[in-house]
Amino acid sequence: MNIKQTVDQTHIRSINQRVILDKIYSDEPISRAELARELFISKSAMTENIAALLNIGIIQEFGEGVSMSSGGRKPILLKFNKIFQYIIAIELNFEDPIFVLANLGGEIINKFTVNISNDSPYATRLELVLNAVKLLLSSNNLTSKDLAIIAISCPGIYDSVNRTFFANSNFANWNMGDFSRQMEEQFSTSVLVVNDVNAAAVGEFTSGAGKYSKDLVYVSGGLGLGAGIILNGEIYEGSTNCAGEIANEITIHNDMVRARGMSFNNLGGSTNINGLTARIRAEAPQGTREAFAALGKSVEKIGFKDIIRVWRDGDPFLKECVDDIAVIIGGCISNIVCLLNCDLAIFGGEYTVFHSQMLPIINRIVQENAFTPVKVVPALLEKNSGIYGLFALSKEVIFDRLCNQGHERT
Incomplete structure (x- = not known):
């Protein structure tokens, strides 16, 4: 032979x-x-x-x-045959992780959120996720044998080969290497782990605002400041899956830098939800403090949902904070557009709730500063961008596996 x-x-x-x-x-x-x-x-x-x-x-x-x-x-x-098997997609976001059961056609069958406290230890997080997946299956008369894949999006950088995970302090307790392994063992299925911004970029590219684009950048603001990059119709992750990490925390330990009075500002800390909350606690005027007090909250105890409520009521200080963040993000997107020469920029993440105020500022900065300006549009799928990205990426994995099934050389 x-x-x-x-x-x-x-x-x-x-x-x-x-x-x-x-x-x-x-x-x-x-x-x-x-x-x-x-x-x-x-x-x-x-x-x-x-x-x-x-x-x-x-x-x-x-x-x-x-x-x-x-x-x-x-x-x-x-x-x-869209019910040949099923996909469970999990988005580990800022406050309330999203759990979704869908068929292979990407049609959502069941969806809910689970509140997981930021200070919950890893064992508690794992138990809550396992129970949520079991509930998705049992409530729809399915078993783990019906699962084609469990797809998870989360902040940070995950190496699926070595199962190493790097993320900021908010997600350090997830231990994604152990987590993915334990999920595989518990449900006897493959587990796909994807950076959350990359998943959202794919979702908008396949099913949202970027469907007619070829080269785009999806910029997520909120939990952090990161980008998902689509070049020539493919997600670009870089040689070590770090592409798009535009606001990583930087600590400089260099006597020459300090002696010359130079500084490297933390871009993420200036724009993320933690930075916004810290500014409110430090600078909020009496009127803003009273607005939070009307919700039964002091500025020391506020969460992002409280900030949104007071902002929607027209608080001038919060509008000033949002304006300042929009200026920084606008400059960042302008530089990215110049670097990549993409044909579209999409703004998503937790800060899409502010898009009516932010996008006019962001677009003005991009139009004034980018060599070849493009329009910056809001994420069409909103909170579901990452979920639909997980569906699209899962489909690729599943189809590849099925079309290679039985074709291995013996």
């Missing part, structure tokens, strides 16, 4: 099946003849590959199409 030829044929079959599956997913229902004609795959190869996908169960035969003008039998149509 010619091993090289066998491997090449196996690889070609995998590629053909993936192309066919993608086409059925996007253009269902569709006939075999249409697939062969549009994908330039021979009739015999199409028959073989369709049979393999039908055998797996990821596609199904469905009804009859329109017969040819010359007459003859009506063709049997093919459709994607």
Whole structure:
């Protein structure tokens, strides 16, 4: 047997099946003849590959199409089996992690949030997540065997090979390496961990404001300040998955820098929710303090939701704070647009709640300062950007796995 030829044929079959599956997913229902004609795959190869996908169960035969003008039998149509398996998507956000059960078509079946205190130890966090996943399954009469994947988005940098995780202090207790391993063991399924801003960028690119863009940047403001980058239709993560970490905390230990009076300001600390809260506590005038007191809160005890409520009531000091943050973010986006020469910028994250005030400032700065200005638009999917990004990324993993199933050389 010619091993090289066998491997090449196996690889070609995998590629053909993936192309066919993608086409059925996007253009269902569709006939075999249409697939062969549009994908330039021979009739015999199409028959073989369709049979393999039908055998797996990821596609199904469905009804009859329109017969040819010359007459003859009506063709049997093919459709994607969106309930072949299911996806659980988890977004570990600032205050209330989101848990979603969806079918393979990205249709949400169940969704809820779980409050996890910032000071909760890792064991408590793990237990709450495990219970939430079990509830999603049991409430829909599913078991772990019905799961294709658990996809998780979170702040920070995760190396799936070595299971190492780097994040700011707000997420240091998640221990994503151990967490992903324990989730895999508990539910006997693969676990995908994605940076939250990258997931949101993919979500907006595939299903939101960036659907008609080729090169875009998604800038998230709130918990931190980070960017998700799409170049030539693909997420760009860099050589070590750190691309887009534009506001990492920097500590300089250098006598020369200190002697010359130089400084490296913490961009993230100037713009994030913790920085905003700290400024309110330090600088809030009496009127703002009274507005929080009307909610039963002192400025020392306020949370982000309290800030939003007082801002919506028109508090002038909070509007000034939001203006100042918008100026910093506008300058940051302007530089990114110059660096990447992208065709669209999307503003998302927790601060999208302020977009009516922030975006006019951000767009003015970008128009005045970027070499080739682009429009900065709000995230169309809002809080669901990351969830839909997880759906899209999960689909890629699942389809690759299915189309390579049984094709390994023995």
